[in-house]
Amino acid sequence: MQLISLKSNQTSFRPVLFKNKVGLNIIVAEQNIEEADYKKNSFNGVGKSLLMAIIQFCLGSSKKDSFKNNLSGWEFILDFEINGNRYESCRSADKQNIIRLNGENLKLSNFNQKLGELLFDIPENTSSLSFRALFPFFYRPRRGSFLDFKNPNTLKVDYQILLANSFLLGLDIFLVKEKQELKAEKDRIKDLLGQLNSDPVLKDFFLGERDSELATQDLAERISGLESDLLSFTIAEDYYDIKKDADELKRSISKLQNEIFLLENQISNIQSSLETTPDISKEKIIKIYEESSVNFSSELKKSLEDLNNFYSQIAKNRIKRLSGQKQEIIREVEQKKELLKKSHKQFDEKLQYLNVHQALDVFVQLTNKLSALKAEKEQIENYQKLLKEYHSTKLTIDKKFLEATANTEIYLNDVKDFVKGISDFFRALAKSFYPNSVAGLSLSNNENENSIRFNFDAKIESDSSDGISNVKIFCYDLTILLLGQNHSMSSIFHDSRLLDGIDPRQIATLFKIANEYITANNKQYIITMNQNHIDELRVQLSDNEFDTIVSPNICHIIGDDKPENKLLGIQVDMKYEA
Known part of the structure; x- marks a missing residue:
């Protein structure tokens, strides 16, 4: 141009x-x-x-x-x-x-x-x-x-600076790109590991506090059990109606049991009353008075006899009444026990039904739990896979780093005359200004673990x-213009x-x-x-x-x-x- x-x-x-x-x-x-x-x-x-x-x-x-x-x-x-x-x-x-x-x-x-x-x-x-x-x-x-x-573009990325200069000087930019890509891949794996360290699920594995293999086996067993349960899971459309009936039956049974208990207590009390006879006979009364030297007239004796007959009749009536009450309560208890038996049977049937036919929300909960376990298992497996990938990739990258460094050394040896020609031209220009100064372009292999392939500089000491x-x-600009490449x-x-x-x-x-x-x-x-x-x-x-x-x-x-x-x-x- x-x-x-x-x-x-x-x-x-x-x-x-x-x-x-x-x-x-x-x-x-x-x-x-x-x-x-x-x-x-x-x-x-x-x-x-x-x-x-x-x-x-x-x-x-x-x-x-x-x-x-x-x-x-x-x-x-x-x-x-x-x-x-x-x-x-x-x-x-x-x-x-x-x-x-x-x-x-x-x-x-x-x-x-x-x-x-x-x-x-x-x-x-x-x-x-x-x-x-x-x-x-x-x-x-x-x-x-x-x-x-x-760096005429005032860039802050050393790789981009080196790439542009290598391109214009006619150096192999693919060696420059290769090292940058290797470093970027290594950094990517390191970043992934850093994310693992901050993950709440995987942090313990990363720190070595839990064994990922054992955790995976445990999760696999739990997942298998849940999957089996879900396969045999039967959802009842009338689950909640049946459950409502069962709850009502349970309350009814509890009420019957309380009523039977109270009735049986009543029977026990009646029986105690029947066995208790507080009445005193006429003969006992006369004997007590005779022993006290008290004589009774015939009229008084007649009155005692009537009184005795009266109390005797009352006692008979009492026994009859208590016995009748007892029988009524016994019959009521029998009826309630029969009803209780039927209620128990109905309750057992409904419980058995609910045990076989379950609710949809229970199924959903089990499904969600299964999904969560699978996700956790997958996450741990990905962690294991990533660790293997990291170690494998690290070994591969380390190997490629060494190979690239060796290849670069060979390359620099092959182009040393070409590089020397450019450096000599720059040095000749610089010495026109400063005859007694050491000057030239320096180019060497950067063997460090970074993204920079060449150590490159122009010097006028x-x-x-x-x-x-x-x-x-x-x-430098004149050198690029006259001896540079690719432009x-x-x-x-x-x-x-x-x-x-x-x-x-x-x-x-x-x-x-x-x-x-x-x-x-x-x-x-x-x-x-x-x-x-x-x-x-x-x-x-x-x-x-x-x-x-x-x-x-x-x-x-x-x-x-x-x-x-x-x-x-x-x-x-x-x-x-x-």
Whole structure:
């Protein structure tokens, strides 16, 4: 990809023409010294970073609310070339979900997929690799992109960082993926075991306080017994009617038993009364008086005899009455006993019926209990299966880890010359800046139990400049552009942030290297810079070098003296990220 121009549908916008498809294109933020003190005035806000944001916007970056809120009605048009073919992408600040590519409206996802196919040879089933994930290595989009040479997307996942760099360097990404997948599988099994530890049913097994095999056998026996009971279970439709009758019979039997008890007590009391005779005969009375020397007249004796006869009659009547009552109660007891016998028989029949024919809710309860036991048994069996799977998988993964580590060692030995070539190129670039520093790319096998296949780094061992990190970024990006693999990118774009902190002498070296390598390899280098950097280059470069490398390659100037000289041609304050 090489940029040609950036335009807008708004007349205030100052079109940016990238006049060199091959070579340097310098966008300068010019400062009006007459308007403010040179040392105090800032180059911020003129449009350098906004330029990058708009280019990223035209190349499928995420939606930007700041564009919609502040630039309603604006459209931006980017002309570029890929492998000799011309393309034009147009995107509206209002309808950001559509990008028009060569007149065809594409959804954002489809546009990015198409650009990915045009610019990168991304294998199938590598979701972490995409156009938007790889493009920032060539067009670093934001402030955080200049903090780490290998992480322009400011990702937090080391695996994704390594995968993208391995892909662009031409290393075997399947070795990288393999280790990450092995680690992910091992973590998955560990997570499952962690869930077992928190499960209230399985926790005791996990801690070794219960034996899962014995528990399974016990549950199997209980399940078998319940299943047998349910097979012989007979549900009675009239269960509750019969149960109601049985309960009534039980109450009736209890009442009869109490009544019989009371009646038999009455019989016993009558019998006691019959056996008791408190009456005294006439003869006994006369004898008592005679023994007391008392004589009775014939008239008195006559009266005693009548009285005796009277009491005798009363006693007979009493006996007759009690005997009659006794017989009546005996007959009543017999009747109630007969009724009790019948009631017992009926009660036994109903109990026998209820024992054979049971209630639906009892059946449901038994069924629910059976289901619960089966679920518990299944859970324990799954636990046993999981433990076996874990131990088996762990052994398999441990074995694959060792095999992958060995294979990686062989692979690194096979590609050592290829890697050395890339490292030597990076080192040569770095030594152009810091001749006495040890520099190069380091690549080794990561044998630890993690998801990272390669230990990878770019090094420039020197403490002579605060801008070493940014020099490293420049050298690495140029290395990827010229010696990298799996891409069709022909340009890199650096924001002026790259130059922050770099010594003016190293800035001069950077432009010499860029001019030499970019032009010789038919590539394009775009950079935004501030006026003070231009002034420093005038000092560090010879007149001929400045007139060859810098002056003819300035393709756009952004002024800070008035809004119409800024990128948009208007004054707009908004927050955005490229």
